[in-house]
Amino acid sequence: MLVDVSRDLVAALAVDPVLRAGFELGGDPSRKSAEGPGRWWCEWVHALLREAQGAGELARGVSPEAAAVAVVASVAGFGRLASRHRVRSSSPLLEQFWALLLPGLAAPSRRRPVLPGPRAAGTDRTLR
Secondary structure (H helix, E strand, O other), X not given: OHHHHHHHHHHHHHHOXXXXXXXXXXXXXXXXXXXXHHHHHHHHHHHHHHHHHHOOOEOOOOOHHHHXXXXXXXXXXXXXXXHHOOOOOXXXXXXXXXXXXXXXXXXXXXXXXXXXXOOOOOOOOOOX
C-alpha cells in the first residue's frame, strides 16, 4: 500500500498546484500551524509503519520512526523534482528508491519485488 500511495502522491504533486501549495505552506516555519497535507502524509506513513511493525512485517531492528522519516522526505523530494521538471519523470527514480529501500524494511517473509508502473487491481506490492 505504501509504495502505491507514494506513486499516487508523486504523480499528484507533479500536476496539482493546490496540493503542492498545501505541502509548501504546511512546511513553512513562519506559519503557526503545521497542519496540511504534508503533516497528514507524515502522520499516515508513521502510523502505517508502526502497524506494519506490530504485524511483524518490518525487518528486525527497523525503527518505524526512522523509516518514516526516510519515506516522507524521499517521496516529498520526488514530488518536488517532478513538479519542478528538474527530472523528466520521477517515476523511474521512485521505483529505484523502493527497490533499494524495501528489502531493508520488510521482514524476510514479507519481501516481494516492487512492480513498476500503475497499480493493477488486486496487486499487493508493499509491506501491507
